[in-house]
Amino acid sequence: MDTRTQIVITVALVLVLVWLLRLVRFRQLRGKYAVYWIGTIFILEIFVFWPELGQWVSGESGSVGSLIGFLLVLSGFAVLSLIHVAWELSRLEERGRILAEMNAQDKDSRSLREIELDDKNY
Amino acid sequence: MRTLLVVPAFEEEDSLADVLAEVKRELPSLDILVIDDGSTDHTAAVARKAGALVCSLPFNLGVGGALRTGFRYAMLNGYDSCVQLDADGQHLPSEVPVLLAGLNQGADLVIGNRFGDGVSTYTVGIARGVAMSFLRSLVRVASGEKIQDTTSGFRAFGPRSLKLLSSGISVEYMGDTVEALLLVLRAGLIVEEVPTGMRQRSAGRPSQRSFRLVYRYLCAVLVIFASVGRPVQTMGD
Numbered sequence: 001m002d003t004r005t006q007i008v009i010t011v012a013l014v015l016v017l018v019w020l021l022r023l024v025r026f027r028q029l030r031g032k033y034a035v036y037w038i039g040t041i042f043i044l045e046i047f048v049f050w051p052e053l054g055q056w057v058s059g060e061s062g063s064v065g066s067l068i069g070f071l072l073v074l075s076g077f078a079v080l081s082l083i084h085v086a087w088e089l090s091r092l093e094e095r096g097r098i099l100a101e102m103n104a105q106d107k108d109s110r111s112l113r114e115i116e117l118d119d120k121n122y
Numbered sequence: 123m124r125t126l127l128v129v130p131a132f133e134e135e136d137s138l139a140d141v142l143a144e145v146k147r148e149l150p151s152l153d154i155l156v157i158d159d160g161s162t163d164h165t166a167a168v169a170r171k172a173g174a175l176v177c178s179l180p181f182n183l184g185v186g187g188a189l190r191t192g193f194r195y196a197m198l199n200g201y202d203s204c205v206q207l208d209a210d211g212q213h214l215p216s217e218v219p220v221l222l223a224g225l226n227q228g229a230d231l232v233i234g235n236r237f238g239d240g241v242s243t244y245t246v247g248i249a250r251g252v253a254m255s256f257l258r259s260l261v262r263v264a265s266g267e268k269i270q271d272t273t274s275g276f277r278a279f280g281p282r283s284l285k286l287l288s289s290g291i292s293v294e295y296m297g298d299t300v301e302a303l304l305l306v307l308r309a310g311l312i313v314e315e316v317p318t319g320m321r322q323r324s325a326g327r328p329s330q331r332s333f334r335l336v337y338r339y340l341c342a343v344l345v346i347f348a349s350v351g352r353p354v355q356t357m358g359d
Binding site for chain 2: 021022024025026027030031032034035038095098099102
């Protein structure tokens with residue numbers, strides 16, 4: 001990887017970092033996810049400045065060339081991240097269902113109370 | 123001043139009954155609201171049996187979410203001030219009047235300082251001490267104010283801080299302590315510290331441990347760092 005490519009990737013990653021901090025600042029991203037993605041940016045930077053690490057991964061995994069090793073690590077990470085996102089979505093869906101059920105029960109009990117009051121006033 | 127005692131509780135069935143009994147004994151005229159933060163044990167039942175108002179959250183929202191619920195309840199029901207008290211028995215209900223006296227003297231937020239001179243024998247380990255010291259410095263740099271106990275959960279909130287935090291309190295780790303403190307200071311409100319005691323937990327287990335605590339501490343520091351200088355908004359803004 002030449003110096004120019006390293007600089008371009010680093011600038012792009014710094015911009016992503018600034019964007020992440022802005023999201024945290026305005027409470028649009030939770031701290032736990034921000035730490036996760038900032039950690040990812042640092043790891044990507046390590047791969048950008050030490051391409052030998054990619055070669056080592058390729059050697060260990062039986063692939064050829066640093067790019068293949070890098071992509072291998074990246075794909076593995078992407079798969080894990082997607083599984084995590086799917087898990088979070090499932091959890092949120094479950095919580096949404098619980099809230100919807102509670103809301104419906106609350107409305108039902110309020111309607112019943114209103115009917116009872118109407119009956120009393122009648 | 124009409125005051126509500128807010129007690130966030132998560133899995134505290136073992137200690138809550140004693141804590142509420144002590145509160146009733148020491149402060150018979152105070153209304154108590156226990157926020158059951160998604161407990162799977164009998165926390166809510168214990169609180170009801172002890173005569174407290176109970177608000178049960180359907181799942182765990184953390185102390186910040188629980189407090190926000192309590193503050194909103196207070197605002198909607200005409201309370202002027204709130205006192206936050208832990209359900210684990212570490213805070214002394216007998217010292218609630220000391221916090222309320224601070225509010226009466228004009229403060230918007232009164233913090234029970236566990237390291238105050240001559241009252242508390244509370245000590246922390248080296249790692250925790252360093253972490254707390256760092257947060258103290260962070261608050262000082264961000265606000266210019268010197269607050270000794272930035273992470274104390276024994277606090278009294280006056281009308282202005284109650285209004286601000288009922289919508290503005292963060293649900294992040296330490297959002298209810300350090301971040302809330304910075305929010306109050308940024309809004310130009312008055313913060314006072316009064317020395318208070320601190321007991322050992324009477325039952326249950328601490329909410330955070332070892333590696334997870336470090337991870338959540340890092341998250342909190344990141345959020346606090348990113349939030350420095352953010353404009354303050356309150357309900358209706």
